[in-house]
Amino acid sequence: MNKLKIKRDIFARALACIAALLFCANAFADKKEFVEIEWIELMPKEDLAVLLDPPEFLLNIQDGAADDNMEKLAEKSAIDEKAKRFNEVLKSEKIIPAFDGRDIRIPGFIVPLSNNEDRKVTEFxxxxxFGACLHLPPPPPNQIIFARWPEGITVESLSVPMLFEGKMYIETVANDMGTSAxxxxxxNVQPY
Structure with a gap:
C-alpha cells in the first residue's frame, strides 16, 4: 500500500512539474518579439537620398521665418528642378511593404489628434x-505613423520622446496636422 501511495505522489509531482513547464512555455510563446527599427527604414532609398540633399535655399531659412512654409517651397518648385523633386518627396506615400504586419519598436514623438474626456491623448x-509638423520641411507621410491608444496617454510635454511597440500596418490617414502612410x-507605450 505504501508503494502505491509513493507512486501516486511521484506521479502527481511529475504532472505538476509538467503543468508548470507548459504554463511557462506558453507564457514565453505569447510574448511578442518587437524588432527595433530606424525611421529611415520606412522610406525607399531614393526618397531618402533626395531628403538628404535639400535645395540650397532651404538651408538658409530660419525656423518661423516668412519663408518657413510649404507655399514658398511650392513657388521654388515651379522654377527649380531640385526643389520640385524635394517637394514631391515631402508628399511621398511610398512605403516599404515588408513592414506590413511586423511587430516593431520605434522611438518618436506624439502629435495629438484627439483626446478623451480626461484630456488624455487617444489618437495621434x-x-x-519634436516639432515635426510645425517646421519646414515636415516629415513625408512615409515618416509619420498613425496610432490609437483607447485608454489615453497623459502627455505632459510634446517634447518628451516615447517608445512605441506594436504591429505595423499600411494605411493612409490624413487630417489638418498631416498625412501618415x-x-x-x-x-505598449512608454517614455523613451
Missing part, C-alpha cells in the same frame, strides 16, 4: 522628431 501621429496597432 508618431513622428521622428503607416499605422501601428499599439501593445
Amino acid at each position: 501621429f508618431i513622428v521622428p522628431y 503607416y499605422g501601428l496597432t499599439l501593445d
Whole structure:
C-alpha cells in the first residue's frame, strides 16, 4: 500500500512539474518579439537620398521665418528642378511593404489628434522628431505613423520622446496636422 501511495505522489509531482513547464512555455510563446527599427527604414532609398540633399535655399531659412512654409517651397518648385523633386518627396506615400504586419519598436514623438474626456491623448501621429509638423520641411507621410491608444496617454510635454511597440500596418490617414502612410496597432507605450 505504501508503494502505491509513493507512486501516486511521484506521479502527481511529475504532472505538476509538467503543468508548470507548459504554463511557462506558453507564457514565453505569447510574448511578442518587437524588432527595433530606424525611421529611415520606412522610406525607399531614393526618397531618402533626395531628403538628404535639400535645395540650397532651404538651408538658409530660419525656423518661423516668412519663408518657413510649404507655399514658398511650392513657388521654388515651379522654377527649380531640385526643389520640385524635394517637394514631391515631402508628399511621398511610398512605403516599404515588408513592414506590413511586423511587430516593431520605434522611438518618436506624439502629435495629438484627439483626446478623451480626461484630456488624455487617444489618437495621434508618431513622428521622428519634436516639432515635426510645425517646421519646414515636415516629415513625408512615409515618416509619420498613425496610432490609437483607447485608454489615453497623459502627455505632459510634446517634447518628451516615447517608445512605441506594436504591429505595423499600411494605411493612409490624413487630417489638418498631416498625412501618415503607416499605422501601428499599439501593445505598449512608454517614455523613451
